[in-house]
Amino acid sequence: MLSKGVPMPTTMPMISLPGGETVAALGQGTWHMGDSAGKRAQEIAALRAGLDLGMSLIDTAEMYAGGVAEEIVGEAFAGRRDEIFIVSKVLPENATRRGTIAACERSLKRLKTDRIDLYLLHWRGGPPLTDTLAAFAALIEDGKIRHWGVSNFDTDDLEELWELDGDGCATNQVLYNLSRRSIEYDLVPACRKRRIPIMAYSPIEQGRLLRHAALKEIASRHNATPAQIALAWLLRQDGTIVIPKSADIARVRENRDATRVQLGDSDLAALDRAFPPPKAPRPLEML
Numbered sequence: 001m002l003s004k005g006v007p008m009p010t011t012m013p014m015i016s017l018p019g020g021e022t023v024a025a026l027g028q029g030t031w032h033m034g035d036s037a038g039k040r041a042q043e044i045a046a047l048r049a050g051l052d053l054g055m056s057l058i059d060t061a062e063m064y065a066g067g068v069a070e071e072i073v074g075e076a077f078a079g080r081r082d083e084i085f086i087v088s089k090v091l092p093e094n095a096t097r098r099g100t101i102a103a104c105e106r107s108l109k110r111l112k113t114d115r116i117d118l119y120l121l122h123w124r125g126g127p128p129l130t131d132t133l134a135a136f137a138a139l140i141e142d143g144k145i146r147h148w149g150v151s152n153f154d155t156d157d158l159e160e161l162w163e164l165d166g167d168g169c170a171t172n173q174v175l176y177n178l179s180r181r182s183i184e185y186d187l188v189p190a191c192r193k194r195r196i197p198i199m200a201y202s203p204i205e206q207g208r209l210l211r212h213a214a215l216k217e218i219a220s221r222h223n224a225t226p227a228q229i230a231l232a233w234l235l236r237q238d239g240t241i242v243i244p245k246s247a248d249i250a251r252v253r254e255n256r257d258a259t260r261v262q263l264g265d266s267d268l269a270a271l272d273r274a275f276p277p278p279k280a281p282r283p284l285e286m287l
């Protein structure tokens with residue numbers, strides 16, 4: 001496979017945030033890290049290995065393992081804070097003006113840092129968006145977060161957001177992979193028009209994609225793995241950040257090597273046949 005016998009990784013592709021700052025296009029997810037105390041050392045080792053390979057954008061959330069995933073991120077990168085770009089998220093039930101600020105402060109403690117690089121509203125909930133945005137503005141003012149964004153926002157949520165704040169949002173983190181292409185119909189074009197990167201979560205559909213025959217076939221042609229093909233397909237999309245999660249160092253290396261895969265026209269056509277692009281709008285899916 002690509003990850004074997006080729007010690008030097010390719011240059012990490014970078015994606016520009018709306019303000020011009022660049023971040024690694026291939027980062028690391030942390031959902032389910034911290035669920036089992038016995039796996040903690042392995043999870044920390046995997047995150048560190050990913051950073052060593054340039055996967056410096058780390059996605060976490062106050063929700064993951066009730067905050068333990070954030071503690072793991074804090075422990076994994078102790079002493080290396082300046083090398084990473086931390087993304088974390090406030091739960092909608094906490095996303096009032098005061099609640100967002102309190103949640104962020106709890107996250108900062110668990111992460112053992114003084115700032116979160118990008119702070120997202122995890123999904124739309126009860127509190128008015130104006131209150132969450134006011135809290136994000138206050139947190140930026142205080143230097144506790146550097147950018148803010150949203151997650152699981154469909155096109156109507158984005159319209160509402162843009163009415164309130166046309167320029168501030170740095171990303172929309174959504175479910176996007178070969179088997180979940182409905183966002184290509186309207187949400188991706190809407191974000192591209194505003195130059196807002198999409199952050200593709202569950203990029204290998206939590207492993208379920210890897211059994212697909214078309215992926216296996218293309219992978220064998222490239223001497224690659226199905227995961228590498230699925231990730232390479234996302235990485236070639238404009239303005240798309242991809243955040244696979246793995247607590248296994250060999251798989252982290254494998255995922256990192258997806259940046260080597262160059263899909264050709266015949267591969268892309270085969271993937272379109274196996275995973276057809278949308279022909280009509282559909283509500284945004286979430287996991």
Ligand code: NAP
Nearest residue numbers: 029030031059201202203204205206207227244245246247
């Ligand atoms: P994913 O990254 O598509 O898949 C993760 C699963 O695939 C894990 O079970 C992992 O197991 C396995 N895996 C990883 N690389 C592999 C490889 N090369 N070969 C075989 N199996 C592999 O799913 P995800 O964790 O749902 O999504 C990624 C990240 O996105 C999350 O961790 C989280 O940070 C974020 N997310 C955000 C939202 C949101 O609502 N905003 C929702 C879902 C996810 P091992 O760990 O054992 O390798």
